[in-house]
Every structure is written in C-alpha cells, then in structure tokens.
Amino acid sequence: MGASGAGGIGVVGMLAVLAFGYFFGIDISPVVQGIDGGGQGQPRELTERDRQYGEFLSVVLADTEEVWQRVLPEQANTQYRDPTLVLFSGAVQSACGGATAAMGPFYCPGDQKLYLDTDFFDHMAQRMGAGGEFAAAYVVAHEVGHHVQNLIGVLPQVTRMRQQASSSDSNYLSVLTELQADCFAGIWARQASDQFGTITQQDLRDAQNAARAVGDDQLQASAGRTPMPDSFTHGSSEQREEWLMRGFNSGQVAECNTFKEAGL
Numbered sequence: 001m002g003a004s005g006a007g008g009i010g011v012v013g014m015l016a017v018l019a020f021g022y023f024f025g026i027d028i029s030p031v032v033q034g035i036d037g038g039g040q041g042q043p044r045e046l047t048e049r050d051r052q053y054g055e056f057l058s059v060v061l062a063d064t065e066e067v068w069q070r071v072l073p074e075q076a077n078t079q080y081r082d083p084t085l086v087l088f089s090g091a092v093q094s095a096c097g098g099a100t101a102a103m104g105p106f107y108c109p110g111d112q113k114l115y116l117d118t119d120f121f122d123h124m125a126q127r128m129g130a131g132g133e134f135a136a137a138y139v140v141a142h143e144v145g146h147h148v149q150n151l152i153g154v155l156p157q158v159t160r161m162r163q164q165a166s167s168s169d170s171n172y173l174s175v176l177t178e179l180q181a182d183c184f185a186g187i188w189a190r191q192a193s194d195q196f197g198t199i200t201q202q203d204l205r206d207a208q209n210a211a212r213a214v215g216d217d218q219l220q221a222s223a224g225r226t227p228m229p230d231s232f233t234h235g236s237s238e239q240r241e242e243w244l245m246r247g248f249n250s251g252q253v254a255e256c257n258t259f260k261e262a263g264l
Contacts, residue, residue, distance in 0.1 A: 024107045024146040024155070024177060050118040053136075054087055057116065060137045061085050064144045067191045075253040076152050083147040084113040085140075092117075104214075105139050107146035109155045114143040134203035135210035138185055138244070145184030149177065154259075174233040176258040179243040182211060182235075183256035186247025194251070204248070211244045212237040 065082050072080040086092065091100045095110030105116045121136045149155045158177050162170040189207060193199040212218060215237025217227035227236075234240070247256055 024109075024143075024149075024181065047118075050087065050089070053118055053121060056133065057085060057087070057136065057140055060140045061114075061144070063192055063196065064141055064188050067188050067195065068144070068148060071187065071191055071253070072148065072151065078152050080148075081112070081151065083107075083144065084111075086113050086115050087118050088115060089118050105143055107143045107150075109146070109150040112147060112150065114140065114147070116140070116143075134199070134206040135213075137203075138189075138207040138210045141185035141188045142181050144188065145181030146177075148184050149181060154180070168230050171231065171233050172262075175235045175239075176262055176264070178234040179239055180256050180258045182240050183243040183247035183258070184253070186244040186249075187251055187253065187256065188247075189244075190248045190251040207244065208241050211240040215240050 061083075065080070068080045069082075072078050086094075091098065092115055094106075094108040094113065094115060096106075096108035099106060099115065103117075104120055105114070107114050116139070121139075146155065149158075154177070158173055162173050165173060185207075189199060189204065214234065216232035216234050217229075217236045220227045220231075229236075235243075243256070243258065250256075
C-alpha cells in the first residue's frame with residue numbers, strides 16, 4: 001500500500017525488483033551488505049514499533065512543512081508543496097524504480113515522496129552509533145531538503161549534468177547535492193527552533209552525530225574498507241556536519257549553495 005495525499009503515511013512490505021532509479025538518499029550499503037544473511041527485502045507485518053516510528057515521523061514531517069511553507073516563498077520565491085512520506089520494510093517500488101533497505105532513506109523526485117525503511121533508525125542507533133529522536137528527525141529533514149531542491153529546480157539540473165559527466169564528476173555532483181540537502185536540514189532545525197522553541201542543545205548534538213555517522217568515509221571505514229574520496233557520493237563526515245551547521249547557523253537558503261562554492 002503506498003501513501004497518497006500530502007504528508008500521508010503508507011507502509012509497503014512487498015519484495016521489489018531493483019530497477020534503475022535516480023535516488024537521493026542515505027546510502028548505507030557499505031555497512032549493511034552481508035548483514036542479516038541476505039534477508040533484506042523480505043516482507044513482514046507492521047509492528048507496534050513501526051507504528052510508533054510512523055507517528056513520530058509524521059510529526060517531524062508536519063514541522064518541516066510548516067517551516068518550508070513560510071521559508072521557501074520568503075527566501076526563494078517558490079511555493080512549497082508538501083511531499084508524501086512512505087514507510088516500507090525491506091524493499092519498495094517508487095516512481096524512480098525499486099530499492100532495498102541497503103539504500104537507506106531516499107527521496108524520489110518522480111513522485112515527490114520520501115521513502116523510509118522502518119528498520120533504518122534501529123540500525124542507525126545500534127550499528128552506526130547515532131541514536132536519539134532528533135537523529136531520526138535529521139534524516140527526515142535531509143530527505144525533505146531533497147524535495148526543496150526539486151521544487152527550486154536543482155535536482156533536474158543536476159540530473160542533466162550527471163548524465164553528461166564522467167563517473168568521478170558525477171559522484172562529485174552527487175556530493176554537492178547531498179551536502180546542500182544537509183544544509184537545508186540545518187535551516188529547518190534553526191527555523192523550527194526559532195518558531196517552536198522545542199529544539200535543545202542535545203537535539204542538535206544528536207543531529208550532528210547522525211550527520212557524521214552517514215559520511216561516506218565513516219560508512220566505508222565501518223565496512224572495513226579504506227575510504228576512497230573519488231567514490232564518495234554523499235560527502236565525508238566532516239563535510240556533512242559542516243553543511244548541516246552552516247544551515248543551522250544562518251537559517252538562509254542562499255547560504256546553502258554548495259554548487260556556487262564549488263565554482264559551478
């Protein structure tokens with residue numbers, strides 16, 4: 001069952017065939033490969049813990065919508081359209097193709113949906129050392145950041161550029177895209193803190209820890225590999241935390257132009 005309607009939540013437990021898709025997400029495949037004996041993608045029943053995650057994530061999504069509905073018209077002269085959140089277990093089929101849990105959370109511009117595996121947050125806490133509710137909130141805000149990129153025209157432009165680029169250049173463009181999404185997540189955290197007053201210093205530390213945990217160098221090292229910068233598609237731990245905090249400290253979309261800073 002897929003979700004429908006802005007901000008809706010659906011739960012998908014089907015086995016999907018991995019197809020070509022242009023995803024923007026948190027690639028945890030270096031860590032999860034070989035774990036669980038190949039059981040990734042098997043359907044299972046929705047648990048009470050899944051429902052609790054769904055309730056929490058829906059609140060976070062609602063907060064991002066309230067912030068971006070105000071910020072995007074003010075700062076980017078663009079109306080914000082709410083994305084849809086889809087929770088799934090193991091594997092999922094999206095408008096971008098199929099994906100397994102090894103993809104981690106991702107955003108598909110083709111259907112403007114955020115896809116979150118319900119096991120990811122336990123995995124992030126237990127295997128990646130990034131627990132806490134606000135670590136999960138950072139993940140949602142990062143994927144919403146990709147949605148913002150789609151609305152302002154960044155994703156279509158990056159897609160065209162990557163299609164004409166070499167493998168290493170394509171990876172670099174992907175890194176710039178991911179770091180900008182981190183920066184946009186920081187903007188949400190700053191604006192939510194100012195608007196709702198509910199974000200604590202510990203929340204911010206949890207988000208910083210999560211950003212470090214999903215750096216390409218950290219994921220590759222955790223998988224027993226030597227970090228290879230040319231293969232990075234999401235950015236190093238240091239870069240991800242830096243851009244998250246740049247968004248938080250400025251609260252401004254204009255300060256998140258990773259492409260301009262890279263001379264593009």
